[in-house]
Amino acid sequence: MALVTVSAIFLRWLPTHGLPILLLFAVSAGAAAGIYFTQRRRYSASSRGIARENVDADITAVLWTACAGVALGGLGIGVVLAG
Amino acid sequence: MTNSEQPGSANTPPSRGKIAERLLPGGEEPDPRFTLANERTFLAWIRTSLALLAGGIAIEAFTADLFLEPVRKGLAVVLLLLGMLLSAGAAVRWLRVERSMRNKAPLPLPLIVPLLAGAGALAAAVVLIFILWR
Numbered sequence: 191m192a193l194v195t196v197s198a199i200f201l202r203w204l205p206t207h208g209l210p211i212l213l214l215f216a217v218s219a220g221a222a223a224g225i226y227f228t229q230r231r232r233y234s235a236s237s238r239g240i241a242r243e244n245v246d247a248d249i250t251a252v253l254w255t256a257c258a259g260v261a262l263g264g265l266g267i268g269v270v271l272a273g
Numbered sequence: 274m275t276n277s278e279q280p281g282s283a284n285t286p287p288s289r290g291k292i293a294e295r296l297l298p299g300g301e302e303p304d305p306r307f308t309l310a311n312e313r314t315f316l317a318w319i320r321t322s323l324a325l326l327a328g329g330i331a332i333e334a335f336t337a338d339l340f341l342e343p344v345r346k347g348l349a350v351v352l353l354l355l356g357m358l359l360s361a362g363a364a365v366r367w368l369r370v371e372r373s374m375r376n377k378a379p380l381p382l383p384l385i386v387p388l389l390a391g392a393g394a395l396a397a398a399v400v401l402i403f404i405l406w407r
Contacts, residue, residue, distance in 0.1 A: 192323045199327050202334045236309065245305035247371050249293050252315055256364030259322045263357025266326060270333055270349050 193222035196262070208271045214265050221258035284335050286295035296322050296368060300375030318385065325356035342388060355392045359385060 197218035203211045232248060239245030287298075325394075327353030336345055362385035369381045 196323050196327050196330075198328050199334075203330060206334065214299055228302075232328050236305075238307050243305055243310045244288060244302050246302070247293060247297060247308055248312065249368075249371075250290070250292075251293075252312070252364055252367050255315075255319055256360050259319060259326070259360025260357050262326055263322075263353050263360065266329060266353040267350055267357070270329075270346055270353065 191222075193218050193225070193258075197222065205271065207269050208267055210265075214262060214269065217258060217261050217265065218240075223254070224254070293338035297371055300372070300377070302375035303371075307374055308371070311367055312376070314370075315363050315367040318359060318366070320387070322356045322359040322363065325352050325359060329356065335354060340403065344399065348399060351392060351396050355389070355396075359386060362388065396406075 197215050200211055200214045200218060203214075227253075232251065235248070236245060329349045332345060332352060333349035334341075339345075340348070366381070366383060366385060372378075374381050
């Protein structure tokens with residue numbers, strides 16, 4: 191939900207900064223969609239892990255989420271400095 | 274063999290992935306509550322990072338008639354940069370805490386806390402100076 195909100199706020203930039211904003215919107219909305227569509231699988235994996243008292247650290251999800259944040263920040267700075 | 278002891282059942286831990294083997298070598302799996310708590314803390318930092326990103330955009334988009342352009346751009350860049358660093362820092366902290374828990378070592382100090390505090394104070398000081406000077 192936070193990523194969807196941020197993607198909607200990015201659209202506020204569209205009139206002033208033009209089409210590059212769509213890239214920011216796509217990254218943010220894509221990350222939100224990725225989280226939404228994989229949450230059932232992650233929930234099931236965590237539930238099974240709790241049942242056997244051994245949860246695997248979901249390192250891929252953590253790295254992807256962090257990369258999305260870094261990409262959004264970097265693209266945002268690029269847009270601000272270019273505009 | 275009972276049903277719960279069969280391979281692939283709920284009691285059999287799956288093999289760890291290559292990335293996990295490489296980034297989280299050695300040690301043993303910590304208590305699941307701690308692993309999940311570490312993930313929740315990571316997600317809390319990510320929410321803070323997203324709030325900073327949204328704040329940076331809001332400053333740039335909505336304060337055109339309030340701040341001079343260099344101040345507006347500077348604040349937006351500071352907030353966006355902070356959001357970016359916080360995202361990366363949250364992942365690094367998650368990794369360091371997970372490693373410490375696996376090896377039963379003391380937890381590392383949170384380096385992103387002074388970063389967030391310092392940059393937040395800097396942004397507040399810039400706004401305060403601008404308001405007093407205006």
